[in-house]
Amino acid sequence: xxxxxxxxxxxxxxxxxxxxxxxxxxxxxxxxxxxxxxxxxxxxxxxxxxxxxxxxxxxxxxxxxxxxxxxxxxxxxxxxxxxxxxxxxxxxxxxxxxxxxxxxxxxxxxxxxxxxxxxxxxxxxxxxxxxxxxxxxxxxxxxxxxxxxxxxxxxxxxxxxxxxxxxxxxxxxxxxxxxxxxxxxxxxxxxxxxxxxxxxxxxxxxxxxxxxxxxxxxxxxxxxxxxxxxxxxxxxxxxxxxxxxxxxxxxxxxxxxxxxxxxxxxxxxxxxxxxxxxxxxxxxxxxxxxxxxxxxxxxxxxxxxxxxxxxxxxxxxxxxxxxxxxxxxxxxxxxxxxxxxxxxxxxxxxxxxxxxxxxxxxxxxxxxxxxxxxxxxxxxxxxxxxxxxxxxxxxxxxxxxxxxxxxxxxxxxxxxxxxxxxxxxxxxxxxxxxxxxxxxxxxxxxxxxxxxxxxxxxxxxxx
Amino acid sequence: xxxxxxxxxxxxxxxxxxxxxxxxxxxxxxxxxxxxxxxxxxxxxxxxxxxxxxxxxxxxxxxxxxxxxxxxxxxxxxxxxxxxxxxxxxxxxxxxxxxxxxxxxxxxxxxxxxxxxxxxxxxxxxxxxxxxxxxxxxxxxxxxxxxxxxxxxxxxxxxxxxxxxxxxxxxxxxxxxxxxxxxxxxxxxxxxxxxxxxxxxxxxxxxxxxxxxxxxxxxxxxxxxxxxxxxxxxxxxxxxxxxxxxxxxxxxxxxxxxxxxxxxxxxxxxxxxxxxxxxxxxxxxxxxxxxxxxxxxxxxxxxxxxxxxxxxxxxxxxxxxxxxxxxxxxxxxxxxxxxxxxxxxxxxxxxxxxxxxxxxxxxxxxxxxxxxxxxxxxxxxxxxxxxxxxxxxxxxxxxxxxxxx
Numbered sequence: 036x037x038x039x040x041x042x043x044x045x046x047x048x049x050x051x052x053x054x055x056x057x058x059x060x061x062x063x064x065x066x067x068x069x070x071x072x073x074x075x076x077x078x079x080x081x082x083x084x085x086x087x088x089x090x091x092x093x094x095x096x097x098x099x100x101x102x103x104x105x106x107x108x109x110x111x112x113x114x115x116x117x118x119x120x121x122x123x124x125x126x127x128x129x130x131x132x133x134x135x136x137x138x139x140x141x142x143x144x145x146x147x148x149x150x151x152x153x154x155x156x157x158x159x160x161x162x163x164x165x166x167x168x169x170x171x172x173x174x175x176x177x178x179x180x181x182x183x184x185x186x187x188x189x190x191x192x193x194x195x196x197x198x199x200x201x202x203x204x205x206x207x208x209x210x211x212x213x214x215x216x217x218x219x220x221x222x223x224x225x226x227x228x229x230x231x232x233x234x235x236x237x238x239x240x241x242x243x244x245x246x247x248x249x250x251x252x253x254x255x256x257x258x259x260x261x262x263x264x265x266x267x268x269x270x271x272x273x274x275x276x277x278x279x280x281x282x283x284x285x286x287x288x289x290x291x292x293x294x295x296x297x298x299x300x301x302x303x304x305x306x307x308x309x310x311x312x313x314x315x316x317x318x319x320x321x322x323x324x325x326x327x328x329x330x331x332x333x334x335x336x337x338x339x340x341x342x343x344x345x346x347x348x349x350x351x352x353x354x355x356x357x358x359x360x361x362x363x364x365x366x367x368x369x370x371x372x373x374x375x376x377x378x379x380x381x382x383x384x385x386x387x388x389x390x391x392x393x394x395x396x397x398x399x400x401x402x403x404x405x406x407x408x409x410x411x412x413x414x415x416x417x418x419x420x421x422x423x424x425x426x427x428x429x430x431x432x433x434x435x436x437x438x439x440x441x442x443x444x445x446x447x448x449x450x451x452x453x454x455x456x457x458x459x460x461x462x463x464x465x466x467x468x469x470x471x472x473x474x475x476x477x478x479x480x481x482x483x484x485x486x487x488x489x490x491x492x493x494x495x496x497x498x
Numbered sequence: 499x500x501x502x503x504x505x506x507x508x509x510x511x512x513x514x515x516x517x518x519x520x521x522x523x524x525x526x527x528x529x530x531x532x533x534x535x536x537x538x539x540x541x542x543x544x545x546x547x548x549x550x551x552x553x554x555x556x557x558x559x560x561x562x563x564x565x566x567x568x569x570x571x572x573x574x575x576x577x578x579x580x581x582x583x584x585x586x587x588x589x590x591x592x593x594x595x596x597x598x599x600x601x602x603x604x605x606x607x608x609x610x611x612x613x614x615x616x617x618x619x620x621x622x623x624x625x626x627x628x629x630x631x632x633x634x635x636x637x638x639x640x641x642x643x644x645x646x647x648x649x650x651x652x653x654x655x656x657x658x659x660x661x662x663x664x665x666x667x668x669x670x671x672x673x674x675x676x677x678x679x680x681x682x683x684x685x686x687x688x689x690x691x692x693x694x695x696x697x698x699x700x701x702x703x704x705x706x707x708x709x710x711x712x713x714x715x716x717x718x719x720x721x722x723x724x725x726x727x728x729x730x731x732x733x734x735x736x737x738x739x740x741x742x743x744x745x746x747x748x749x750x751x752x753x754x755x756x757x758x759x760x761x762x763x764x765x766x767x768x769x770x771x772x773x774x775x776x777x778x779x780x781x782x783x784x785x786x787x788x789x790x791x792x793x794x795x796x797x798x799x800x801x802x803x804x805x806x807x808x809x810x811x812x813x814x815x816x817x818x819x820x821x822x823x824x825x826x827x828x829x830x831x832x833x834x835x836x837x838x839x840x841x842x843x844x845x846x847x848x849x850x851x852x853x854x855x856x857x858x859x860x861x862x863x864x865x866x867x868x869x870x871x872x873x874x875x876x877x878x879x880x881x882x883x884x885x886x887x888x889x890x891x892x893x894x895x896x897x898x899x900x901x902x903x
Contacts, residue, residue, distance in 0.1 A: 063698040071728050073594070073625040097613070099709070099724055106706045106724065113694070113704075113728040116614070116621035122590035123625035125537065141611065145645040153584035156535040157591040176722035177613045180648075212581070214532050216525040219577040219815070226580055227563065238647040241563040241573060243582045245535060335701055 047429050047464050048273075048306055048436025048478060050134065051083035052092045054444050056100070058333050058342065058409065059312070060111050061442045068445050070111050073123060075445035080124045082445075083131055086452035087466050089477050090132030090163055091124060092438055093117050097138060098174040100375035102341060103350060107375075109338055118150050125158035132474035134163035134255060139196040140189075141169060141178045144236055147196070148203035151252050152244040160248030160473030165255040165275065168193045173374040190266050192235050197254070197270055199231040199238065204251050205485045206242040249475045250482040258291075268294035272480050273306035275438060279411060284309055284433040304480055311437040312413030313421055315450050322415050329442050330410040339405035341373070346386050348372045356402040360387075360394050421451075422458035429464070507878040508838075509756075509791055509848025509890060510871065511602075512547045512863065514540070515558035516579045518855040519795055520809075521566060522816040524579050526855050534581050540588050541595045546857060550864025551878055553889045554600030556633050556738070556850065559585030561606040562642040567656040568821040572641070577816070586618050593626035600886035602631035602738060607678035608671055609637060609646050612714075613721055615678070616685035623730030628885035631736035632682075634754070636675045636746075638668050660823065662745040672745050677716040679737060679753035684712040686734055687898045688724035710900040732887050733896035740793070742823060747777035755892055756789040758850050760824045767792065767844050789847040789890060794837065795820075797828040797854040798862035805829045812854065824852055831866035838867075839874055 053076060054060040061067060069075050080091045095117050100107040117135035124133055133154065137147065147164075155162040168189040169175070211226035230239040257275040258267035267274045268291050276291075278284040284307075292302035314329060316322025334342065336356030344351050348366040365383035366372070394404050414421045428434060441447020459465035471477040517524035517531050524531035533539035540557075547555045564582045565573035573580060585603035593601055601622065605615055615632075623630035637643075638659045643651040651667065658664040662672060693708035712723035738756040741747050750757035757774060761767035774790050797809040805828040813819050820826060827834045838849050851867075853859030871877035883889045887896075 062696060062703060063701065071624055073627065076625075077594070097726060098722075099726055106704070106709050108702045108704050108706045111703055112709070113689070114726050115624060116617040116727060118587060119590045119618050119621035119625060122587040123593050123622075125591055126541070126594035142614070143609070143646040143648070146610070150584050150587060153587045156583055157537045157587055159537070176720070178611050178721070179719040212532075213576075214524075216529075216531070219525060221524060221531065221578060222576060222580045224574070224576055236647060238645055240641055240645045241580075243563045243580060244584075245581055337701065 044463055045429050045435065046466065046479070047425065047459060048308060049083075049086070049088040049465070050090045050092045050132075050308060050436070050438035051079055051088050051448055052094070052310065052438050052440040053079045054111075054440050054442065054447065055094060055114055056096055056111050058110050058338050059411070059440065059442055060444055061329065061332050062111050062444070064443065066446065067443055070444060071113055071115060073120075076115075076120055076124060077127050078445040079448060080128050080131055082448045082452050084128050086448070086456040087460070087469060088131060089436070090134045090161075090474060091121075091128075092134045092165070093120060093136065095136040095138065095167070096375065097141060097169065098177055098375045100373065101173075102344070102373050107373075109341060118154060121162070122154055122157055125154070125161065130161075130469040130477070132161045132163050132253065132477065133158055134165060134253070136165040136167055138169045139166050139193045141175070141180065143238075144196050144199035144231070145203065145238060145240075145242075148200040148242065149244055151200070152204055152247045155247035155249055155252045156244070160475070162247070162249070163253035163255055163474055165257075166193060166197060166271070167257070171371075171374070173371065190262055194266060194270065195233045195235040199233070199236055201251055202231050203229055203242050204247055207245040208485065209246065212245050246485065249473050250485065253474050253478065253480065264291055265294055265298075267291065268300070268305060269298050271305065272475075272478070273308055273435075276307050276309040276434065279309050279311060279413070281428060281431070281433045284428070285431070288432050288434060306435040306478060306480075308436050308438050309434050310440060311425075312411045312440055312442070313451060313455070314413060314415045315418055315421060315454060317417065319416050319420060322417065322420075326413070326415040330406050333410050333442065334402060334406045336402055339402035342405045342409045343401065345373045345376060346383060346390070348383060354401060357400050360391055360401055360404060418454035418458055422455050422462070425455070426459060426462060426464045508842050508846075508871075508876050509553050509789060510868065510877050511554045511556060511791060511848065511850040512552050512860060513556045513558060513793070513850050513852045514543055514547075514856070515852070516564065516582065516856075518859065519822065519852040520797070520812045520816070520820055520854040521578055522812045523855040525815055526812075526858060528858055529855060531579065534579065535583060537588075537591045540592055543856060543860060544592045544596050544599060544601070546860055546864060548596050548599040550868050551881060552599055552864070552868075553848070553878070554602050554631060554736075554886060557585035557588050557601070557603040558582075559604035559606070559635070560642075561609055561635075561637045562639065562645055569818070571656060586622065589630070590622055590625055593622065593629070598629075598881040600629050600631055600736065600889060601626050602633050602736065602886075604633040604635050606635045606637050607675040609642060609648070612678045612681040612719060613685065613725075616682040617725060617727040619682070619735050620686055620725065620727040620730040623732055623735045624727075628731035628887075630730065630732070631738055631756075631886055633758075634675060634679055634737060634739045634749075636671045638671055660742040662743045669745055672749050674716075674718045676749045676752055677714075677718060679749070681712065681714045681716075681719075681721050683734060683737070683753070684714060684899065685721070685723055685725040686730055687900050688712050689727075689729040690898050690901050691729055691733070694728060729898075732885050732894075733898070734887075736886050736890060736892065744773065744777060747774050748781050750774070751778040751781045751783045751788055754788060755786070756791055756890065758791050758793050760793050761841075762825055764840055764844070767841055767846070771845055786892060790845075791848045791850050792841050792846050793824040793850045793852060794834070795822055795824045795826045795852040795854055796834055796859055796863065796867070797826065798834060798859055798866065799830045800858060800862065809854070826854075831862065831870045834867050835870040835874060835876070838871060839876060842876055
């Protein structure tokens, strides 16, 4: 894909993902640190800010994963509350965006709006929300309102949640906050009044948080299906893309940006960010050797069995990891053998058939298939090679940037910031200093305008 | 009657709310009402309290809009503060910017998810390195219920809510609150200490025998568990409750570590304390007794303006006398210290001071009142513990309900 001569150099957007609850994190290494001490979050966030990253990102999972009815013990287990960690990180950073996944299913719009608006104020305009939907009864068992969401309604509810949250963020007009000590007027009558009525929610009252510094915190989403792509293209500021290979990523990039344009949006105001890993070495050979070692460490024989159990949906512990793929068929209608993970293999028989074909064609064992399917190749090489590859990926419109994760917590990002970041800065593809004061500014996103005051709002006092 | 001994100073807490607890506080010259959404404002207040060696600060909150429950329940007056950030997040923002002081946000039990409340406070305990507490609050207001639209709540007068009388649904809300506290505590216990083993040889990150489902079933909600967040550093963060009547005293006695109470005068102080101890007996509380802490709203002498004059001026600005649930002490630091000393000698474990005006009365507390209390042997002069439980002389070794005996 050639770049037109006149095309300006894109600034690479970088997010730092603190690795967590999956097999990517090599927690057994001596140099690996705590997954819950605040010092680990602080180190990662400060390192990202030193590298002029756009944001820190924290994922969420609202139930401990289980295998065959028992709490999973092989990978990292345990996570913090997303909002609380981000608010604490606001105290130890000055410019870094603070992004987190928060379920739209197990929170009310009023609570979400209040917590996110509070976080945006407490961070001086650096909050971002990755909107996800949950619908599994397993996770729902931890919540009052667990399980009431029909899966077919997931986007409807998420869309209405987002709409209601935005209405709440807009509940205060700029001139509602008067603060005249002498005249004794703190706020205009009825400041913060809102009413949202829809199929999912009928909520009303007064909102106690003035409009957030960013207008609206940055909205992140992921979308793969056509419905999900349209939803994300319509409603989000940035999309987490699952595609790491350039050709797939580029197809996705072009498709989603086109959807945004069809919906009347400026495609530049919708950022596409695949997750990516990296392995560095002094030489290419050394980096490749290390990357190979990382993948082997990530997927032990036991982990390989468990990863494939997600697809087969049945106990595979009796199958030799170094032998062929299991000769039994997947259980399609059985309850989840592995609970608490996003379902990524909707069509189990088709996936099994594809894996069998691949194993036969390439002569791969059970474990080798698991390594191929469940680990990321990522960007591997010398700092110069990695900087080249990342920059080319973005300039050729594979993405607008990356959410970088590492197999090592909390120091995995250090070498990247020390060696790759300066090279990206030299090329003019990454800022040398932060230029904006809010995350929106740094991402090049416009601040959303507040809708004009409605006649109802213009009426005098009273609720 | 107990009296304070030098090896166990009384508890001195400061309650932070907006521009101060007096409704006209925001109009004072030093008040910064425009900064109520500014993190630097809250960090500054918490650091002032910490410089004064206060045991803990509470962060006031309400599920809905801050209103004047006695004289402006609907929030129609335009001369009152109408802005409030989420208190748990304010505490989280303050945590890395302070080192010693306990951080106790109000978090409501009525419309929230016990699972979220539990992990938020557990995480605050992690990010504050063992300084987290929780002021439990029940919401009985129809306006709060309308914010989520999930339950119908009849209107109830504020006085009836505080006294838990008249409406059956109010007592039910406290029963639900008790169930929420118990569930939150069970989730804090659901990871035993030492559950994370990181056994490289077997590649087991946790010992799954030390991670437990809570399997809570109540008339209001059910929670399966375990928590997603490992056990907080304190094991059990400190649970507090502001209570005005027998039903909430019992909730505090069943589930709390500290109860904030509002005796109106010296005579009432004895009655309230006896009522709390009676509630402890009724619910069969064992182990550590409740720490009983009296709330006092303070309007202290300022340079050239005695506290009583300040209060009269504030009341005049607000258009009438200050109606509040706590005793209002307006006067000199020595006079306020006398009130505190009388409470301590009556058997109270300490006081929570509600500064009428911020930062004025907080500064007067740290500059004048606390030194006076120290002269009387009633307040600590240095932080001698790393956790909030330690500061409150609560045992550091907290039994875990799931641990094998």
